[in-house]
Amino acid sequence: MGDISVSGPVTGIDTQSIVTALVNAEQAPKQSQINKQTQTQTAQLSSIGKIQAALDAFRGAMDNMAKDASIGGLTAATTDANVSTVTLGAGASAGSYQLVVTQLATASKIATQTYAAGANAVVNKGSTATTLEISQSGKSYGVSVPPGATLQQVRDSINAQYSSAGLSANILTDATGSRLVVTSSNTGAGTDITLGGNTGLETGTTVVGGAPVNAKYTIDGTAQESKSNTLTEAISGVSIKLTAVSPLPTGATGDANRIASTISVTRSTDTLKSSVKGFVDTYNALVTAINTETAVTTNADGSTTAAALTGDSTMRGLQTALRAQLNALAGSGTLKSLAQFGVNTDQTTGKLSIDDKVFSAAILTNPTDIGGIFNGDNGLLARMKSATDSYAVTNTGVLATRSSTLSANLKDLQNQQDTLTARMAALKTSLTAKYTTMNSLVAQLTAQRSSVMTTLDALNNPKTT
Numbered sequence: 180m181g182d183i184s185v186s187g188p189v190t191g192i193d194t195q196s197i198v199t200a201l202v203n204a205e206q207a208p209k210q211s212q213i214n215k216q217t218q219t220q221t222a223q224l225s226s227i228g229k230i231q232a233a234l235d236a237f238r239g240a241m242d243n244m245a246k247d248a249s250i251g252g253l254t255a256a257t258t259d260a261n262v263s264t265v266t267l268g269a270g271a272s273a274g275s276y277q278l279v280v281t282q283l284a285t286a287s288k289i290a291t292q293t294y295a296a297g298a299n300a301v302v303n304k305g306s307t308a309t310t311l312e313i314s315q316s317g318k319s320y321g322v323s324v325p326p327g328a329t330l331q332q333v334r335d336s337i338n339a340q341y342s343s344a345g346l347s348a349n350i351l352t353d354a355t356g357s358r359l360v361v362t363s364s365n366t367g368a369g370t371d372i373t374l375g376g377n378t379g380l381e382t383g384t385t386v387v388g389g390a391p392v393n394a395k396y397t398i399d400g401t402a403q404e405s406k407s408n409t410l411t412e413a414i415s416g417v418s419i420k421l422t423a424v425s426p427l428p429t430g431a432t433g434d435a436n437r438i439a440s441t442i443s444v445t446r447s448t449d450t451l452k453s454s455v456k457g458f459v460d461t462y463n464a465l466v467t468a469i470n471t472e473t474a475v476t477t478n479a480d481g482s483t484t485a486a487a488l489t490g491d492s493t494m495r496g497l498q499t500a501l502r503a504q505l506n507a508l509a510g511s512g513t514l515k516s517l518a519q520f521g522v523n524t525d526q527t528t529g530k531l532s533i534d535d536k537v538f539s540a541a542i543l544t545n546p547t548d549i550g551g552i553f554n555g556d557n558g559l560l561a562r563m564k565s566a567t568d569s570y571a572v573t574n575t576g577v578l579a580t581r582s583s584t585l586s587a588n589l590k591d592l593q594n595q596q597d598t599l600t601a602r603m604a605a606l607k608t609s610l611t612a613k614y615t616t617m618n619s620l621v622a623q624l625t626a627q628r629s630s631v632m633t634t635l636d637a638l639n640n641p642k643t644t
Contacts, residue, residue: 194614206603217592222487224585226472231578233468234571240461245560250553252451259440264420271416276442280425281434284366284394284408292383295356298331312375324378367406368393459531466529500566510551
């Protein structure tokens with residue numbers, strides 16, 4: 180009877196390779212699905228993030244342009260930057276104005292008595308909390324002063340609680356000690372600060388720098404006042420920040436002799452073209468981002484590779500919304516579209532370009548029309564912003580919702596991966612145990628075979644006498 184050949188530790192079979200092959204075969208279909216979906220949705224999430232960033236930048240630029248009348252070709256300047264600074268806003272128009280500033284608006288400032296022990300002087304030596312009441316313009320702000328509180332701690336408490344209300348506190352120290360000074364960022368007559376309460380800080384106070392006053396100035400000889408040094412309505416569409424009193428000629432006295440500065444709002448062709456180019460560049464940046472994430476690339480072998488958002492309906496909707504507003508007519512002038520100013524759309528890429536010859540000719544005869552196209556509640560800037568609202572709104576917008584959904588899907592895929600990994604580990608353990616059992620059984624059978632063969636061999640051999 181021939182021997183049965185069994186090699187290796189017991190069987191000679193590479194059971195580890197068999198177990199690995201079986202586990203891999205079981206894992207492969209689901210693993211391939213998870214990998215493919217993870218790769219796709221990760222790429223889409225990245226692309227949506229890029230589009231969101233580009234759209235936010237575009238909308239921010241629309242906001243800035245809407246606030247800046249330069250999109251209508253206007254610039255503002257002053258002949259004395261020491262007296263005032265000027266910025267343009269919506270609704271500005273060309274003009275020249277004479278400004279004389281005779282008084283700046285001031286804020287209220289009040290100081291407590293001096294504490295010889297300095298900033299660390301204890302202002303509440305009792306066993307219960309007291310309250311410092313700061314009053315201004317009919318409003319009262321309470322500051323609790325706990326037992327053992329120092330001047331420094333009161334100062335910190337005021338700043339922590341009421342900086343948003345326009346109040347601030349500091350400590351001034353000299354050879355005699357320290358005092359708490361409360362200041363307001365609100366200016367103008369009637370904004371006086373007073374201290375009350377039962378802390379002791381309210382006694383012996385002094386007004387620093389005099390009572391607050393309004394700004395006084397004239398525009399084209401008309402006397403005016405303002406509680407603030409920032410004038411937002413003095414000239415339509417122009418914000419003026421008063422920074423100093425108008426100077427006097429050498430040797431002269433009296434407000435009537437102060438030198439007027441000229442605020443001029445003028446139309447500039449260069450500014451107009453630069454502003455329109457700024458819009459074109461901003462729009463093209465958004466279009467480029469969309470094109471990049473939706474493109475189909477043709478490879479050297481003739482095959483094609485789709486981008487993460489190729490054929491995406493959300494991107495098509497966003498592009499349609501932008502183009503619809505770009506092609507709409509606006510303004511009350513003769514020219515009502517960007518195309519009439521030589522701003523053309525590339526039919527392949529969707530990007531804008533400026534025909535310098537057409538643009539230069541149009542602004543020579545109709546410079547105000549371009550402002551009418553862009554500005555106002557129904558202007559291109561406002562419409563572009565409105566058309567993209569549903570896509571860009573934080574948390575609830577279309578892009579934000581897409582990002583949330585993709586993130587949730589990726590988290591679910593990770594959970595599937597964890598489950599698959601655990602299941603395959605269990606399968607490997609189970610198969611390994613089964614093959615170990617098989618090895619043991621084969622070992623037992625091998626031992627029995629050897630015993631049987633030994634007995635048979637003994638029976639087949641004749642006994643010698």
